[in-house]
Structure formats: structure tokens, C-alpha cells
Amino acid sequence: xxxxxxxxxxxxxxxxxxxxxxxxxxxxxxxxxxxxxxxxxxxxxxxxxxxxxxxxxxxxxxxxxxxxxxxxxxxxxxxxxxxxxxxxxxxxxxxxxxxxxxxxxxxxxxxxxxxxxxxxxxxxxxxxxxxxxxxxxxxxxxxxxx
Numbered sequence: 001x002x003x004x005x006x007x008x009x010x011x012x013x014x015x016x017x018x019x020x021x022x023x024x025x026x027x028x029x030x031x032x033x034x035x036x037x038x039x040x041x042x043x044x045x046x047x048x049x050x051x052x053x054x055x056x057x058x059x060x061x062x063x064x065x066x067x068x069x070x071x072x073x074x075x076x077x078x079x080x081x082x083x084x085x086x087x088x089x090x091x092x093x094x095x096x097x098x099x100x101x102x103x104x105x106x107x108x109x110x111x112x113x114x115x116x117x118x119x120x121x122x123x124x125x126x127x128x129x130x131x132x133x134x135x136x137x138x139x140x141x142x143x144x145x146x
Contacts, residue, residue: 010097
């Protein structure tokens with residue numbers, strides 16, 4: 001595998017969020033976002049432990065925005081018949097295309113947010129380029145609670 005130095009970005013650009021997606025700009029204060037995600041996840045029929053997982057994942061993604069991308073971003077949230085999706089976008093830029101795919105080394109500080117998102121969600125998509133970074137988190141809407 002050949003590694004390209006100074007790659008222009010990674011991850012395929014993601015399809016646009018649907019026009020029906022709720023879009024919430026944020027700047028540093030993340031508690032209203034957690035409440036919104038909890039409310040939407042419950043309304044989508046996620047089991048209680050899955051609601052907690054999604055709130056945790058979105059909390060990690062938005063905290064990364066605050067810590068590493070100037071503090072401001074946009075949360076988009078939508079659902080369809082099969083899943084609920086939360087997307088966090090910001091002006092930051094990542095350089096490691098494998099970020100979050102492997103657990104951080106023991107004893108290190110930081111670097112756990114994307115790993116936690118990968119563990120908590122059914123699917124995570126990541127795209128980063130000069131235009132910014134998008135983290136998209138998917139949770140299946142299994143109404144049985146399994």
C-alpha cells in the first residue's frame with residue numbers, strides 16, 4: 001500500500017443530508033445538543049441503551065469540534081424507516097485516514113473520541129478535506145429493543 005504525503009483529504013465526500021434534516025449550529029455549549037439527540041433518538045424508537053450510545057457518540061464528535069476545530073460546527077439529524085443519523089461538520093481538518101479505527105495506545109491522553117464513536121454506532125462515516133470535516137453516525141431503528 002502506497003501512502004501519499006500531504007493527501008488533499010480522505011474518505012469519499014458524503015452525500016448531502018436530506019432537505020428534511022434538522023440543522024443546528026453550535027458553538028461550545030453542547031448540552032442543548034445532547035438533549036436534542038436524546039429526544040430524537042427516543043422518538044425514533046431506539047432502545048434506552050442505544051439512546052445513551054448515540055448521545056455519547058454525538059457528544060464525542062461535538063467535543064472534538066470544540067477542542068480541535070475552533071469550537072463551532074453544525075449538527076444535522078434525520079431519520080428514515082431504518083435508521084437515525086447524526087452528522088457533525090466543522091471547519092477542522094484531520095490528517096489520519098485511519099483515525100478512530102484502532103484503539104488508542106494504552107496510557108495516552110486523548111485520541112479516544114473517534115474510537116468511542118466507532119464502538120457506539122452501527123456505522124460511522126468520516127470525510128475530511130480542506131473544506132472541513134464531517135462525521136456521520138448511523139444507528140439502526142430496531143423497535144424490538146434488541
